[in-house]
Amino acid sequence: MTRDAASRRRWRDAPLALAMLAPSLVVLGAFVLYPLARAFWLGHQRCDPTGANCQSNGWDQYIDVFRSKEFQQAFGVTFRFALLTVPVGLALGIGLAVLADKQLRGMGFFRTVFSSTVATSVAVASLMWFFLLNPSVGVLADWIGGVAKNPGLLQDEGTALWAVAVSSIWANLGFTFIVVTAGLQSIPADLYESAYVDGAGGWMRFSNVTLPMLGPTLLFAGVVLTSRAFQSYGEFDLLTGGGPNGSTTSLTYLIYGNNSIIKNNSGLQAAVAVLLFAVLLVLSLLQIRGVERRVHYGN
Amino acid sequence: MATSTMPRGWRLAGRYTLLIALAIVVLFPIWVMLVGAFKPGNKVLQNPLLPTHVTLDTLREAWRDGNLGRALVNSTIVALIVTVAQVVTAVLSAYAFAFLRFPGRTFVFGVFLATLLVPFEATVVVNRSTVQDLGWLNSYQGLAVPFLATAFGTFLVRQVFLTLPKDLREAARMDGLGHLGFLREVAVPLARPTLGALALFGFLSTWNQYLWPTTISTDDDWNTVQSGLRALAQAQIDKPNLVIAGTVIVALPIFVILLVFQRQLVRGLTAGAVKG
């Protein structure tokens, strides 16, 4: 009797649980897990230019893709893009948040202003900067002059990635500002007070209280910004179309872009997509490491 | 950063000056966009920083050329469907993980966890052909269905459910409530702030989607605002202020929504940071 009762108990909630989980499981299964598995499979196939007829090309296609000039260039572009946008974006976000953190008159206004770019989608932000940098009508292009007028910052191989990065930093500023501000507000006031009583000045308080206490917040913001940078697509599609001369062809643009050389080969696209997944997986695992470590200073 | 020997008044003035200067820098692109959108095409080179020759003609033209009315309707419908569905699926699956005991719970939860590691950008290649096979190119189903459930939402809501005292569930059992009753009467009302944040977050990220609609909407009538903007930008590449007027039309609704729901937004964006 006891064993029957125990097994009945174990399964009692199971039908309800299944019913509650089913919608999520179906969606996540069909549009996250299946496509990932399928992409793994597709990645070893060669397809004709129409993308219809595919046949196995051997698993070493992954290695070929990884070694190819195009992949390495796109990886380099993506990596440099992250390197350009994340540290600067983070530093600006911290700076703005610290400046606007005091309970002073008018801070509500400044907070709204600094948060405002969170409302711009990638298309909106990119077209705004496209307008500003446009060599014939753009205000910024006029002010900067030189390369900015001819051929234009987005049209020059040396400056295009930098220009896209500026647009992206601006677009992500609102997010970083909001997250850091929330982090600042969760720092207990008595920590500042005790630092003040200990005679620490403004800079000392910032480096000894604010920054360490912000650790987990900055880790979170940094990870989100990095993974966004690796997944950026719209900026490149709208601002540069991957050009000039491949100088802004990121991994995502290599897979999906109109001007990409593998545009019609879903086997190669899948292979690059899987490699992109692998890169982001490493980032995620690093994040999990970091989260585990932060437990040590009692968060 | 100011040294403590500096008088308080000066430091305050310095802080405000810096704040104002930075606010101008942040708002500058938005200002230039607004000025450009309200100018006729032939005057766009004159006084790009000052609202002279104000007209609505450019906005009207962008609205018409970009088929933006239709795009706004599409985006609204898709974002609303996705938002409601994400909240519902998150609540249901979070409840199963938080309150039900069933064999394999840890494993299934692990599967949910794993989906968080898969970037959407890596799955579009296959999802595009799935949607094509289903005949969902250029349709609301195609735009919405892949996003009806997220592991992020499940985790967020589960986290809230786990903070509800165990006694509360037991008191409800004594009062005669089953699981669905408890979910409706107690768990959901108590999770409301989080659900609000999740809803706003879902709406915003759906509205802002770029790669997916540009991939599966090949017909103008099925553009969302983002893919509509892209179409406008490509068609009118030589009329920059027409494009910028379209951008204003697309950005405006979200600015208004975010001004109204600021608090939910902060909660939604920081959900991953503070609680982890």
Place this chain on the structure above:
Amino acid sequence: MSYCAAVAAVRLSSLTKVFDGVAAVDDVSLDIADHDFMILLGPSGCGKSTLLRMIAGLEDPTSGDVAIGDVRVNDIEPKQRDVAMVFQSYALYPHKTVQANIEFPLKVRGVSKTERAEQARQAAATLGLTEYLDRKPGQLSGGQRQRVALARAIVRRPAVFCMDEPLSNLDAKLRGETRAELVALHARLASTFVYVTHDQVEAMTMGTHVAVMSRGRLEQVGTPQEVYARPASVFVAQFIGTPPMNVLPVGVVIDRPVLVGIRPEHLELDPTSQVRTTVTLVEHLGHETLVHARVGETPVVVRLDAIEDAPSVGDDVGLSFPERHLHLFDPATSRRVDA
């Protein structure tokens, strides 16, 4: 109320609950009479809450039976057992008003709106909550919340009323007042009360019967007077009474192979006694004085009325053990042996 029992007696037969291989409740059989006020008393972890939760239906027994009014309820959901429960944390719904909290069990059972409003009003009036009906639990004091929890339980007029340490979150003064109110409430209602506590004062002042538990087992069941006057084991003897009963090893007091227990108030200072000891501590508490000493290795406490002349620390005193106050226990089983 499908299982509304005419007689709300509770019968537990060989009830056992095992968690991860450990028996939290171990073969407990207990009869609780209709309209009894039964106290389950014991230290934390003794299994008393688990026992209560099995009566309520929140925990399934590993083996054994729970019956309420002659109906075996093992497989019956709490909802249909006609049992209400008051939780230690009160477990009020934070988003509902006091009125909605009290009405809620009736609402779930499909009672009409006017009917349940009326019953909630009555229950609230009984507990002095009328003026708080529109507030939310967060706006109430601890004592008021505790009353709302009681009101939510009595509004259903349950056959059995389970309470799990309902007073432990109140301050001492409020606890004293509420004890008296609960006794009055029990007298007014037709329900059987089953009340879990680790506080012997609550047990002695409120219960019609006390079931003392230790390590999942039942040590003794009886009226408060019985468990105090004739403790069935060393555990009961030392758990009930403040300060606890002195228990001395074999051979110190009488010449038989038994442990000897004597309550501090029955131990006497006697200069002529042959049992000599040295005072180690004297506590003056106002209405009484506690004198601590050692007999051999065993610490003992003597309770004196305040007016008596108390000895000082270091004094050499004699102790006498009046025979009619001695409790004898078997050294092997720790159970009581009658003289």
